[in-house]
Structure formats: C-alpha cells, structure tokens
Amino acid sequence: MSITQAVWYLSFHTLYGLVKYLPMLGGDVLRYAVLKLFLRRIDGWVWFRDNVTIWFPEGVSIGSGSMVGENCFLDGYGGLEIGRDVLIAHNTSLIAEDHGYASRRMPIRKQPKTPAPIVVGDDVWIGCGVRVLKGVTIGTGAIIAAGAVVTKDVAPYAIVGGIPGRVLAMRPDDTEETPSELAEAALRRLA
Numbered sequence: 001m002s003i004t005q006a007v008w009y010l011s012f013h014t015l016y017g018l019v020k021y022l023p024m025l026g027g028d029v030l031r032y033a034v035l036k037l038f039l040r041r042i043d044g045w046v047w048f049r050d051n052v053t054i055w056f057p058e059g060v061s062i063g064s065g066s067m068v069g070e071n072c073f074l075d076g077y078g079g080l081e082i083g084r085d086v087l088i089a090h091n092t093s094l095i096a097e098d099h100g101y102a103s104r105r106m107p108i109r110k111q112p113k114t115p116a117p118i119v120v121g122d123d124v125w126i127g128c129g130v131r132v133l134k135g136v137t138i139g140t141g142a143i144i145a146a147g148a149v150v151t152k153d154v155a156p157y158a159i160v161g162g163i164p165g166r167v168l169a170m171r172p173d174d175t176e177e178t179p180s181e182l183a184e185a186a187l188r189r190l191a
C-alpha cells in the first residue's frame with residue numbers, strides 16, 4: 001500500500017468513525033456527506049443508518065433511494081455495486097472477498113485473498129441478518145428472506161431464503177394491464 005493510499009484510508013476511517021454511531025436523521029445526513037466523498041459512487045440520496053461498517057469504500061457504489069440498515073457490513077474489496085431503491089435491513093453483510101485457503105503450509109490469513117464482485121439490482125429487498133457472499137448477482141426486484149446465506153446468483157423477482165439460499169417463490173407478476181385498464185386506454189384512444 002502506498003503512502004497516499006494509507007493516508008486516504010486513515011482519513012476515511014477517522015472521518016467516518018466520527019459520524020458512524022450518530023443517531024437519527026442528523027446522523028444519516030452526516031454519514032451521507034462523508035460517504036459521498038469516499039465511496040466509489042453514490043447517486044442521489046441514500047440512507048446509511050448508524051453503525052454501518054464499510055471496508056474498501058473505493059469499491060462500493062450505491063444508487064439513489066437505497067437504504068442500508070443499522071449494523072450492516074459492506075465490503076467493497078472485490079467490488080460492490082448496489083442499485084437504486086434497494087432496502088438492506090439491519091445486521092446484513094455483503095462480503096465481496098474470501099480468504100484463500102489453497103495451501104496447508106501457510107496460515108489462511110497470509111494466503112492471497114480471492115475477491116469477486118457482488119451486484120445488487122434495483123428495487124431489491126434484503127431482509128435482516130442476511131449474508132451475501134462474493135461473486136453473487138441479485139436480479140432486479142428480488143427479495144432475500146431474513147437470515148439467508150446467498151451463495152449463488154438470484155433471478156429477478158425471485159424470493160430466496162435459507163442456508164444456502166434457495167428459491168422459495170417468485171413474486172407475483174402484476175405488470176399485465178387489467179381488463180378495466182385496457183378498456184380505459186381504448187376509450188382514451190377513441191376520445
């Protein structure tokens with residue numbers, strides 16, 4: 001790590017440490033202001049509740065209208081891309097890396113890390129106490145049930161739960177126009 005990088009990380013952890021635990025809206029605003037300086041990208045307003053821990057903020061992007069709940073853990077080492085209007089409930093971790101463990105001759109902590117990006121689509125709801133592991137993509141509109149450990153990609157609009165996460169159901173599709181909506185549209189065209 002270069003001196004510039006070390007100073008950057010020190011600045012981040014010092015400044016963010018000052019605002020990390022502040023309660024309520026005032027805390028949310030100050031956290032947002034600090035994270036706007038250090039995260040890879042924040043589009044529009046995002047709620048960061050208190051005691052959210054962020055490692056490698058330079059790898060974390062998040063879209064507008066999203067919320068990261070209390071005590072969450074975001075690790076951007078391998079890249080963490082979170083879409084718009086995403087709800088991440090309290091005590092959830094998104095971890096874009098693992099420790100390498102290929103050799104028994106060396107302690108795991110000394111082996112090279114194995115990073116891989118996590119991508120979370122727009123309008124995803126991740127319940128409380130979830131763990132999303134490296135390399136996972138969660139499709140638009142999916143729901144991750146409380147307490148799940150997500151090890152594989154999640155299809156758009158799927159509801160996934162359990163350890164390891166499995167599809168419990170698909171969200172209902174209400175995007176087709178109802179007969180009354182179709183009739184109204186036809187009347188509008190005639191008018």
Ligand SMILES: CC(C)(COP(=O)(O)OP(=O)(O)OC[C@H]1O[C@@H](n2cnc3c(N)ncnc32)[C@H](O)[C@@H]1OP(=O)(O)O)[C@@H](O)C(=O)NCCC(=O)NCCS
Pocket residue numbers: 087089090126127128143144145146147148159161162168
């Ligand atoms: C995923 C969730 C939204 C599903 O709610 P729901 O549509 O009302 O579903 P149901 O409670 O009817 O459960 C449907 C099935 O999924 C199972 N299921 C529900 N939640 C589950 C979970 N967290 N883990 C594993 N299985 C779960 C149920 O046991 C049930 O299985 P069955 O059909 O074999 O009986 C809800 O269970 C959940 O986890 N919500 C997150 C709550 C949360 O973290 N809130 C934080 C504040 S934002």
